Amino acid sequence: MAAEAGTLREDYHALLARHEAMRLRRNLFAPGTPAREAGSAYDGAADQRIILRDLPLVLPFDQLILDLYAAMFERRPYLRSLFPESMEFQREHLARIFQYLIDNLHRPDAMAATLRQLGSDHRKLGVREAHYEAFEEALCEALYRGAGPRWTRELEGAWTRMLRFAVAAMVDGAEAAMGEPLYFTAEVSAHELRGDDLAVLRVRTAEPYPYRAGQYAAVESMLLPQAWRHYSLARAPRPDGELEFHVRRTARGGVSEALVDRTRAGDTLRLGPARGTLTADGEPARDLLLVAGGTGWAPLRALLEDLARRREPGRGAHLFLGVRHRDDLYDLPAVTGLEQRCPWLRVTPVVAGEHGTVADAVARHGDWSGHVACVSGPPPMVAAVTDVLAAMGVPPERIRHDPAAAQPR
Template structure:
């Protein structure tokens, strides 16, 4: 967008936007978390996503349709989108000052309208499903001081696909949602498993790791994500995970094993799993992983640890993945922190792996992209994909 520099820096534009929004509509403040810094970073990501994808409106529509579905859990109504647009117009006038013009405002409104229209349609299309799901913690196990595996039982049926993630809100931090991968495929008992790495003090990840116990209640947002298998299992598949990105891959392996077990027509020639962590002690769920490899001849597990101080953190992982199989075959699915996902993806493409065969969830975009997209959802300790919680 040519006029972006007229209202820069973007974080100050967003500060002015929320100031105008809450001044005009004080009641909307209750939809937002007490601390706005994280929220403002997410809106910056959403703006950058729109700016960088203006030449791909179909992708914006697809992303923001899902976003509108997800925003139902926050209680956002169509009239509030109008309030948001009005606040943005006021913020644009403040930031641009003497450089403001009707053309500048119209450019921003056209961009925003593309996303808002898709969000409203996404919300309307999801009216038959709950905006969110209440769930009770049934089990909580610590794997070290900063890592926990939780089991949850939703109070209503929660439909999702293996490899997807959900956003979660705990009672101690209302209006604060963070994403986490679901570590098992849909099962008959309806329970869900989450792997959570504490990423810092005071956030959702700390609440879940250190201050949550069986019997506590949480809320879940609609499932989403790109890390799903095709209807027909591929002959060759590479799965790459770092730390709690293992949760998504665990669900995919369960689904794959179930498909092979149910039908002799579902044959898998080779699946390679590259599972990394900063240290051996951070590799958790090892007994389950060992048993899985012993039961399935088509599965090969390659555990990895971070590189030495003189190496890049993920250099060993990239080398192992790129050397493992003919690059023209199969797909590679990647789950983990965004810097790992980017590094492995770049390494595969440089080595000749077709980019369209590399699959991962959206990464933060633009200058405000933050690290650690997937620490707890494989996600993210307390980081999120771009554009989530745009309005609240």
């Protein structure tokens, strides 16, 4: 076994060495030509048509992803150590990434910005460009298995080009973030349960943690190494540096369960650098429409705290706070406290069983075309609200939310 493990390590380092040699060669012979420039001419709309035409061959994505990881770990078993022990969340995450890519291929520039951020985040997992090459090889094998006799080189080519475009952007993001810490070590300073399935965690990092109100961080518990989940920062930056996260348990055996049920004050977490575009920067004269579902309230609370601190004359805000039941208003003292301190803030709670959906409530309450909208919550809710706002004439550049591929959980 020791000899086998040694051989695997040698293969792993040989693969990384080949990757570094290839990267240096590219830089020597094509200086100043980053992958994002090569991808700027990518005709994503053409590949989108091909993939959508034959998408039923590989739907649902579950079996395709099972085949993909089976092929990758069979060919290169040393890559298994880059992944958490349980692969369930990883498979779900990859399915969301595939759907995001396919849905947005006709908008390569916007997609590349999200993927560069994703590539930067993957640095902390030890992912290198050589690993993406192994992933592409496994994807092609999984596509061949899934499509069966209807597999074509045209279909494989469209998926491969989509993947290579995504990888080019992710590699750019990783290389641009080389001067940034991989993660910050944090100690839990307080852990408070708010009901059976939700906890508020306050943490302090060993060094200053830079972020803007509305952003999120990838969080790793020492109880589940290599398993990172996105959670929004629920406070505006404070002089004492204490951070806050609102975590709802979404599944047994995962990071959310570890954080809600098994984490205590004094425990250690790791935080990735702050990410996300759900901020209120720019266009200070415009009023804000804030729409939250569940723990999607967390980043909007941070935004409101930030606005209250640096009050901008003439700017108002209207918050729609959507929950399934009244008992789900877990942070009500903070909501009412902000409403009392901020005469420019109006709050509309939306209880699903009594008022319909949050999107319905937003549509009923008037004209938002002059506002900047910030939307946070479960992806289906975010999609429904953004559709309503688009139909009401709010320009896309003034509807802010993190893409499904990166949305906090």
